[in-house]
Amino acid sequence: MKEPNDIILHAVIKVAVVIILTFSINLFFSGHHNPGGGFIGGLGFSAALTLLFLAFDIETVRQNIPVDFKVLTAIGVLIAVFTGVGGIVFGAPFLTQTFDYFDIPVFGKTELATAVLFDVGVALAVIGTSMSIILSIGDDH
């Protein structure tokens, strides 16, 4: 890959990535009630990372984000499966999700749903998959 050395691009992307990451995390958590969720949240996250990889060279980003995305995929899939197994432990069928309302300081009455945990797995799997595909193709000289 050619080495990009564009100051404007760097400056813009540093800000943009933070905004996109925040937005995708917001997307992820609002998923249960508003548009969003694990899939789209994860995709947004990996879009931000892709931007980073586009603007800076792969080695620099790798040093700052030392994550093996293949492992991340596996962790995501495992989380999704284990939240499903959680149902079995409590005597319900595999992949049963539940929810309840709790009073939490600062947030007030909040709904906590196990579906969000499952969604974490989905999001991690999506991030891991898209990033490891992009990196293995982009890394290929």
Next chain:
Amino acid sequence: MSWLHIMVLIPFLFAIIVPLIYRVFTPRIHTGWFVLCVPSVIFLYLLRYIPVISNGETIFISVPWIPSYGINYTTYIDGLSLVFGLVITGIGALVVLYSIYYMSKLKESLHNFYVYLLLFMGAMLGLVFSDNILVLYVFWELTSISSFLLIAYWYQREKSRYGAQKSMNITIFGGLAMLAGFIMLSMMTETYSIREIIHQTDSIYDHSLFLPAMILLLLGAFTKSAQFPFSIWLPDAMEAPTPISAYLHSATMVKAGIYLVARMTPIFGGSAEWFWLVTSAGLVTLLYGSLNAVKQTDLKALLAYSTISQLGLIMSLLGMGSASLYYGTGDEASMYAVAVLAAIFHLINHSTFKGSLFMVVGIIDHETGTRDIRRLGGLMHLMPISFTLAIIGGFSMAGLPPFNGFLSKEMFFTAVLNASDMSIFSMESLGVIFPVIAWAASVFTFIYCMILIFKTFTGKYKPKKLEKAAHEAPVGMLVPPVILSSLVIIIFFFPNVLSQYILKPAMGAVLPAYSQPGEIEIKISAWHGWNTELFMTMGVVAAGALLYLYLKKWIGIYSIYPYSMTFNNFYNQGLGKMEDMSFSLTKSYMTGFIRDYFVYIFTFLIIIVGGSILFLDGAAFDVSNNGPVSIYEGVLIISMLTAALTVLFSKSRLTAIVAVGALGYLVSLFFVIFRAPDLALTQLVVETVTTALFLLCFYHLPEIRREAVRVKFKMTNLVISLGVGAIVAILALSANGTRLFEPIAYYYENSYELAGARNIVNAILVDFRGIDTMLEIFVLGIASLGVYTLVKLRISGRDRSERTK
């Protein structure tokens, strides 16, 4: 979820932490000591159930797993599964103890070994305690896979890989046949529960699928239990480390087939086909195994053939016992029912004496470096304890008193004599063959037991032919076979304790008529008078001793039979031919051009989808419910068409990429118009990411070249693309006009109450149809691994070719 379910899962959970233990404690502590806890604890836990089960009770606990498919994780304990559970964990504990001394903690990769072993143990426990046939099938195949891993444990050796592949090919073929049989069974009875199937036995008796299901199930059982002619995998499986041979290939896995036959006896038993198939397969295997064992020169191969023959014996006993179901109850029924008791009795006895014999052979191998009978001899004085153990195990296998093998062999003789008097299943003319085969096989059994004991331990000590100077094994290695050998003797003197508490409930599980205690009086006695059985045994000893002494004179007849006629040869030839064929077939269509692959894929799409639309009357346009087409939609469609045509006719790659991206964004505009913000967002991001991906590889792609292509090729492409376009359009229109299944749209009515989610799409994805999403991310993960390996392996391949230059 009960302790019983957790018990089955414990080995799997432990398998996950074994590598950690290995990493932390090696080389200070042998990993086996930790693993030893698992089977011991489960064994002690299962002992609790003996009094309950012997009272005629059964335990049945069900946890829904995938209730919408009727698949439940059901644990069922009755006499039969308890016997197997005790054997699996009891022998398992001894084998692990033995392996601690057999497997060096410095040289071997113990974490792999014990992970496979625990996987296998869990799979076996799951298999015998499962009531759901599909769950049983999953565990059944898991035993095949874990045994494959165990046989190939020393994967550097070619023979290990060959043996592992052979066992997997044969047992998985059988397992698939069994799955088909299970599906037929569930089609006949509309349930997956074995207990419920047994309740419906009368109604399936005349069903047209009855016989096919029976044959397919027996294929599974026979391949697993190494019945003739599927037995060819078992001798090759002896490439595994000896503890594994002792565990899988004598005590547990090979008996899964026996378990299946016993479990299915209440369903199929009482029919002539079942009786003949099971009994004759068992008797043929018995004779074949014992004949072949005599000519072996490798001690483990000898034991492998003896296992085949003993499994045949147990199988034939189950077959003969199934005749009892024909009569229901009464004197004649109980006469044949004893055969089932004998089968389970011999199964336990076989586990004890064969387990200890395998361990003794392992000791010989470990301490002398060879298992070849021709190089061994005179070890009696050097290894007195092993010699004693070999005598106990060997004489028990030969059916001599005072060892437990004598008791079950006498019962076997009783059973064949009873069967020869049988007046059903057209036994009148053929009945006399049964005692003859049984007697002949017993003579050869006697001979190979004598070979095993005396050729190894007596005669002249030949230190020059051995790799190490022979000496007695360390104490820890001797403890497990000593325990098993003492069981061999204890069972001989107190057989009725065993029969009262363990054998009778197990028989009750196979023959439901005897499921309550006190229905039948069983007394196993060592002395049963001067009857035919005893005379048969005396004949076996006399003829066997005579033939053993003159072994050299007649052993030559084995070499007359040509190798090319054996099933082993058929297997090897067949496998080779199949590999050649698939190689040439693959080579002919894998051209390396992606456009060829697209031609295949789309041609099949046109033929299959188009054909089924045509012949099944699938095209159904129902436009009456459609809304009007707005001006925005019209504009969008025209823009999309333009974008698509741009892709088609663009001369530069960059234009094409941009046009594809535009197409994607336009689709997401459709989602916006139809008020699906979730989909629109996802589509937008996907489109962005894929376009970025395209741009990443853009640097590496060459410019599009104008290719001089033939008109014929262009015409083929045109026909195929028009066909695909037409079919997709028809499919989309018909799908909209047809309702085959209940729409999942009704979820929106109660998504908030049931899932607490105001976002219906999300509720459907994670709450209502979670399994779809889960499998979807599986696919994603596998796809990413695929891309990774393809890209990375290609690089390393190129590097290698550069290096060789």
